[in-house]
Amino acid sequence: MAATRTGESAAAERIRQAAIASFAEVGYGGTSTRQIAKRLNMSAAAMYPHYRSKEELLYAIALEGHRGVLAAMRAVDDADLPDSERLRVVVDEFARWQAEHHELAKVVQYELHGLTREHYRTITAIRRETTEVLAEIVRRGVASGEFTVGAADDAVLALSSLCVDVCRWFPSRTHRDPVVLGRAYGDLAVRMVR
Amino acid sequence: MAATRTGESAAAERIRQAAIASFAEVGYGGTSTRQIAKRLNMSAAAMYPHYRSKEELLYAIALEGHRGVLAAMRAVDDADLPDSERLRVVVDEFARWQAEHHELAKVVQYELHGLTREHYRTITAIRRETTEVLAEIVRRGVASGEFTVGAADDAVLALSSLCVDVCRWFPSRTHRDPVVLGRAYGDLAVRMVR
DNA sequence: CGCTCATTTCTAAGCGCTCGCTTATGATGC
DNA sequence: GCATCATAAGCGAGCGCTTAGAAATGAGCG
Numbered sequence: 011m012a013a014t015r016t017g018e019s020a021a022a023e024r025i026r027q028a029a030i031a032s033f034a035e036v037g038y039g040g041t042s043t044r045q046i047a048k049r050l051n052m053s054a055a056a057m058y059p060h061y062r063s064k065e066e067l068l069y070a071i072a073l074e075g076h077r078g079v080l081a082a083m084r085a086v087d088d089a090d091l092p093d094s095e096r097l098r099v100v101v102d103e104f105a106r107w108q109a110e111h112h113e114l115a116k117v118v119q120y121e122l123h124g125l126t127r128e129h130y131r132t133i134t135a136i137r138r139e140t141t142e143v144l145a146e147i148v149r150r151g152v153a154s155g156e157f158t159v160g161a162a163d164d165a166v167l168a169l170s171s172l173c174v175d176v177c178r179w180f181p182s183r184t185h186r187d188p189v190v191l192g193r194a195y196g197d198l199a200v201r202m203v204r
Numbered sequence: 205m206a207a208t209r210t211g212e213s214a215a216a217e218r219i220r221q222a223a224i225a226s227f228a229e230v231g232y233g234g235t236s237t238r239q240i241a242k243r244l245n246m247s248a249a250a251m252y253p254h255y256r257s258k259e260e261l262l263y264a265i266a267l268e269g270h271r272g273v274l275a276a277m278r279a280v281d282d283a284d285l286p287d288s289e290r291l292r293v294v295v296d297e298f299a300r301w302q303a304e305h306h307e308l309a310k311v312v313q314y315e316l317h318g319l320t321r322e323h324y325r326t327i328t329a330i331r332r333e334t335t336e337v338l339a340e341i342v343r344r345g346v347a348s349g350e351f352t353v354g355a356a357d358d359a360v361l362a363l364s365s366l367c368v369d370v371c372r373w374f375p376s377r378t379h380r381d382p383v384v385l386g387r388a389y390g391d392l393a394v395r396m397v398r
Numbered sequence: 399c400g401c402t403c404a405t406t407t408c409t410a411a412g413c414g415c416t417c418g419c420t421t422a423t424g425a426t427g428c
Numbered sequence: 429g430c431a432t433c434a435t436a437a438g439c440g441a442g443c444g445c446t447t448a449g450a451a452a453t454g455a456g457c458g
Contacts, residue, residue: 021407036317040233043444053409055446060407064444119372120314123230159395163378164388168366171373175365178313184357194358201353202396215433237418247435249419254433258418 022060024050026074029067034113038068038124068121069129075111075118076136082107083143093151094200100147101169101199106192108176109185115177144169148203159203169199216254218244220268223261228307232262232318262315263323269305269312270330276301277337287345288394294341295363295393300386302370303379309371338363342397353397363393 028049032041043064047054061067086103088096108115122130145166151157159165172195185191222243226235237258241248255261280297282290302309316324339360345351353359366389379385 019407037231037233037315039231039235040318042442044442054444055410056408058445062445121231124234159392161388164385165392167373167379168389168392171369172362172365174372175369178365178368179361185361191358194355195362198353198359198362198396202392213433236416238416249421249436250434252419256419 019060021056025057025060026067026071030071030113030117033068033071033121034116038117038121065124065126065129068117068124069126069133071114071117072122072125072129072133075114076133076140078111078114079104079107079118080136080140080143083140087143087147093147093154093156094204097147097151097203098196098200100143101173102192102196104144104173105176105195106188108173109180109188109191112177112180115174119174119177141166141170151203157203165203168202172199213254219251219254220261220265224265224308224311227262227265227315228310232311232315259318259320259323262311262318263320263327265308265311266316266319266323266327269308270327270334272305272308273298273301273312274330274334274337277334281337281341287341287348287350288398291341291345291397292390292394294337295367296386296390298338298367299370299389300382302367303374303382303385306371306374309368313368313371335360335364345397351397359397362396366393
């Protein structure tokens, strides 16, 4: 998980991790390049050979995060499963991912306002694919009659919200295990549509 | 709605509204006092007679928002209703509030990291009361047998997430009417626990 | 292996600008 | 005529980012 991306230096990876922690804690606008550097005991100028600007660093993080969650969901999505089981597995994975990567997820979900218009468009295209994974499952469940929920669109929206919001509060006093949380949310998701 | 608070000047109200819009758009850290002033065509110094610092402005907004949503939910909560109906009405109101006040809600949900430790504690105390409104309903529904959901705590968490997350995406291409959204989410909430 | 040399990545210094906030002072209204 | 609220001006600090040059790195070759 969060494996070093091919063709990038270890320093770039460390810079991204430090930026994720700071963006998640005090926001993109609340973080200075000097603060990120300080977490790594390096000078602020040292990150410029790796990322040409603070915005490009945010973009790299946003790409990493959005691709990560989409890949994770597609990896567990199995169209041969019964609709309910299929939904349970995917929501389980989605919620678990948000919990396991809650700092990265916070940046992914709440700090996109720092992106340029063009970068923002690239990112939202990936987001639509993520939603589409859920939408396809719900549509098929409704068509087959296994899901009885009326408004499929609203259900997809609600399922997304359920999972996305995890990164806002995780971990809490009562919930610190991403696996346990994933299972619970998978169950709740099925209850909501069946 | 968003009525002027008693004992405060109209200018203070206008400053708060401008700050809400900016905090929601680019975050607390991404907003400067000069930006807020510019929205009102006044000098940055003009807000200091009303709010002693940028943090105190955020705190005033956070208080307004948290008290608002708590009051709204308590106003519609009716313990005499059947458990399902009671939950539906409260979730309807919660989701609708997040949609109607989505800018204020964004600040309330995502920008609290800008608060001092002490102010943060005051705010989280109000948050707990809000969650408790939902928790009470779910607990009673489970106790009476009307709700069949197993883990009541997880359900409360999920219901909160459902509503809170509305402010992140509202309005969207498909959803621009808070009333319609509230009804849909009220139904989904009942499906989830019954 | 040891050596050279080009490339990459680091640091210290600092540029022009903006930050949150204060001060001194003029306008407004009970 | 006194308190309130606005302004312009500006303080010290920190901002994103660039530069100059030193140190580290890796490839090619004896």
